[in-house]
Amino acid sequence: MxxxxxxxxxxxxxxxxxxxxxxxxxxxxxxxxxxxxxxxxxxxxxxxxxxxxxxxxxxxxxxxxxxxxxxxxxxxxxxxxxxxxxxxxxxxxxxxxxxxxxxxxxNPKVEAKPTNYDEALGYQMGEVSGYNDYYAGKSNKWTNAVPSTTKLIEMFQLTNEPNAYKNSFVTNFKAKFQEGYETAYRKAKYEPFKAAIERGAADGAKFGEILGANWGRTDYYSSSINQWDRDLPSDDEIKSVFLLDNDLDDYSKAFLSAFKESYRIKYEEAYRTANVNYNLLVFEKGYSHGKNIGLVKGESLARIDLLMGKSNDENRHNFSDNNIINEYKLFNEYEKYREGFISGFREGTKTGYMAVYQSSNFENFMSKAETQVVSINGAQVLSRDNKMSLNIDKGIFYNDIAVSIDRLIGTNMNIKMPSKDRYVKSSELYNIRVASSYDGLNRDKPIKLSFDYYGPQSGGIYKYLNDNWYYLTSKIDANSITAFINPESITNSSGTYAVFIDTKAWNPDDLRGHWAKDEIVTYLRRGIAGAFEDNTFRPDIPITKAQLLSSMSKVFKWDIKSAEKEVAALQKVADYKDVEPYKELAAYCVKKDYLKVSPENTIRINSQVSYKEAEAMMKLAMGNKNFSWAGVAEKIMKNKDKRSASYDSMDEHITRAEAVYMLYYMTE
The missing domain is CATH 1.20.58 (Methane Monooxygenase Hydroxylase; Chain G, domain 1)
Structure with a gap:
């Protein structure tokens, strides 16, 4: 099937x-x-x-x-x-x-399921005809509305079908047409009455409950006997207040009936509840009341202290007698009741505080760490609190491994949190480590890292590295956020990950559907790449030398200030006006041979970069003479289904999107 x-x-x-x-x-x-x-x-x-x-x-x-x-x-x-x-x-x-x-x-959502078209079409066309005939004032007579056999054969081109199918189609169509027609006709006819009655009953019950409860409490505290209809409004008063004469008669009748019934029920309930509450307050021992209220208070204070990272110390929450009397309105109570309440409250507060603090702290530490042995078949490893998971596919590791997930609790002084002015912490911090006694792993198959997440699209998974949090390419769905990490980065070493919401994050509209969107957004959020003044990225235009070298300086962490002495020499080039906004970067790049001064004494820093030039820059930046743009172009073709213009000529210009992908692919 x-x-x-x-x-x-x-x-x-x-x-x-x-x-x-x-x-x-x-x-x-x-x-x-x-x-x-x-x-x-x-x-x-x-x-x-x-x-x-x-x-x-x-x-x-x-x-x-x-x-x-x-x-x-x-x-x-x-x-x-x-x-x-x-x-x-x-x-x-x-x-x-x-x-x-x-x-x-x-187009994965395109889905077809077997359909009985004769019945489906017959029912739907019958529904339409039924509604139309009712609202047109016609009689309920489906035979006048159903298409004739000849019309059906013509309409659905049944002359091309076998006779058995044609006869079956016509018979089933008409049967379902009748069903759809009569159902729709009667629904259009009776639904307004049904809706009016149901709505009238609901509205009447709502207002009856409110007034009944109010008069029940009033009568009790006025020392009046329990008589629910003493202050019940007359039908005319109810109609006047709620403008029932302006509505349908069915609505009005249902409203009145439900109003009275709910009024009586809520009146008697409120009267008796007031009686019970009053007598409980009068006769219940103050100690029992105070202890119960103190337990709740202590539990609440413990949860607040845990959330704020404070130590287990209930004595920081001492209450004077006057504090307790004022907060719980004990001025007019019997003296013995008041004394018992205060004593019970203090005991309850200490007991509730200690019980919740210790049990919560224990549960917190019990859910801190998780270690699991994963075979070569792969597995999903969940954090102990079930809020984060690793999906390790088969074939990533060539031998069994041990995966450790440790949730970091409290403030860790060795980890610098990002600026609260821009980033909102949206998960716990987790330290992940893979222990393996063998070196074998597939570096081309990433590990899927997922967090529970219900925030906006500006959320992202970040990795803590060199005292900074780095955004990882993240995908957000209905209840989670996901990123893929290189297995080598956490094998026999550890990585700390968390989810933050970047309140200043944005995605340029011209990246929608682009093949390099994920890599470009990642570099935008890391501050490595930049957009234009109109908030577009223009991924398919050629990149300039200034733009490419600026991104490379951030990726490879060039110390461009080390070339301050060479800045003065740049003032002699003919196009210094173009160079000046990038003078420190240009001086560094000339010094390191990324840029050259032409025989015409120009640098042409805003000129477009060819694939051949980009390849030469990357060889220098990576210190790898074997780097080849052709390898990157092959990855773009294989992973992104995009053919690079470099296949036509290495003298063509590399685009902004290709440049970002090159840097991302070669360094991640």
Whole structure:
């Protein structure tokens, strides 16, 4: 059954794709029969692969999901065909696979379920006709509204269907049409009466309760006997106060009936409750009252002290006799009652405070640390308080490991918290460590880190590093926030993580749907990249030398002030006016050979950067002569499904988005 539903969903997705993206399916008709056959087969397999990746919560990557050429040839017995047929089939298969995968992955909510169209259409059209006939003042006669058999055959093109299906469709349609018509007609007719009665009863009960309770308490404290109808308003008074003569008669009658019933119930309840409360206060021992109230007070004070990080000391909350008398209005009580209350209150306060403080502190420490052995099959590891989790996929580690999650309690003087003027702490701090006696792990498979979260989109997961909190690329859903971390960063070492809300965070509108959005937002929130004055990022325009070197200086933590002595020499360049806003950065970069003074005595700091120039800068910055832009371009193609212009020429200009991705990929 699940396979059938999924098959129908795939078919629906094909139709959905044809309606929304007709251009995607044109190429299949532009080649020979082998290409068409391959395209059709690839399209289906691409759709199926997309559903598999969505079910396994994998990121979008058609390139990774696509079968290899050898597998395609084997699966479709292409070794029996001519080489020309085989080549064209494989080419068509890949095109179809890519289109089917991408279209399905981007529209996962397109879902189809088996539908009895004759019954569904009949019922819905009957409903519409029923409502229309009632409001048009016509009689309840569905036979006058239902389309004739001839009209139905014409309307739904049933001449192309087998006779058995056609006859069944017409019969079922008319039966459901009648049901929908009569249901809608009567609903339109009787619903207003039903609604008026229900609303009248609800409103009457509400006001009856209020007035009944008020008069019940008043009569008791006035020493009047329990007589609920003594001050009950007359029907005319109720109608006048609540303007019932202006409403429907059914509403008015229901209101009056419910008002009186609720008035009586609440009157008697309030009268008797007042009597009980009064006598309890008169006859109950003051000690018992004081102790019970003191217990509540002590528990409350303990919870406040725990929250504020204060020590276990109930003596800091001493109350004088006058404090207790004033707070609990004991002026007019019997002296013995007052003395007993004060004694009981003090005992209850100490007992309640100690019990809550000790039990809460114990529970707090019990939920502090969690250590779990994880096999090579992977597992989910939850923090002891169940508010944070690590999802370790199989294949990340090649041997069993021990995972430790330690919740940091209280104020840790070794950790500097971010500015409260900008950041709102939205989780506890957790220290995570993976212990492994072997070095083997897959550095290309990240660990999923999730926190419970219900805040705004400006929230993010941060890592504490070098006395600073660094934003990690974070995804927010209905009840959690998630980031992916490099397993190597916490293997045989530890990392501290927490969630903060950045009150000044923002995402430029022109990043919506962009392939490098996550990396760009991360660098914006870290202050590494910057936006333009109109609050756009313009990811696809070429980056300038000033912009790229500024970001590199923050990523690689250049000490640009060390080149202060070289600043004066820059004043001799012909384009110093352009250089001046970046003079310290420019001086450092000239000194380190990232920038060169041209034979024309210019630096051209605002000029666009070619891929070749960016590659040279990164080799110097990383101290790695083997760095190659081609490796980054390959990752962009594989991970982001984006082809770089560098494939055409390394003299083309690197975009702002590509530059951010390069720095992020090479340093994270």
């Amino acid at each position: 699940e396979r059938n539903i999924r098959l129908i969903s795939m078919i629906t997705c094909l139709f959905y794709g044809l309606m929304l993206f007709p251009a995607l399916f044109v190429n299949a008709a532009n080649d020979n029969d082998a290409y068409k056959a391959g395209y059709s087969s690839g399209l289906w397999e691409g759709i199926d692969a997309a559903y598999s990746d969505l079910e396994d919560v994998k990121s979008k990557n058609y390139y990774k999901a696509m079968p290899k050429d050898a597998d395609i040839i084997a699966n479709y017995d292409l070794d029996k065909e001519t080489s020309t047929y085989r080549i064209n089939f494989v080419r068509g298969f890949k095109d179809g696979f890519r289109e089917g995968y991408n279209t399905t992955y981007d």
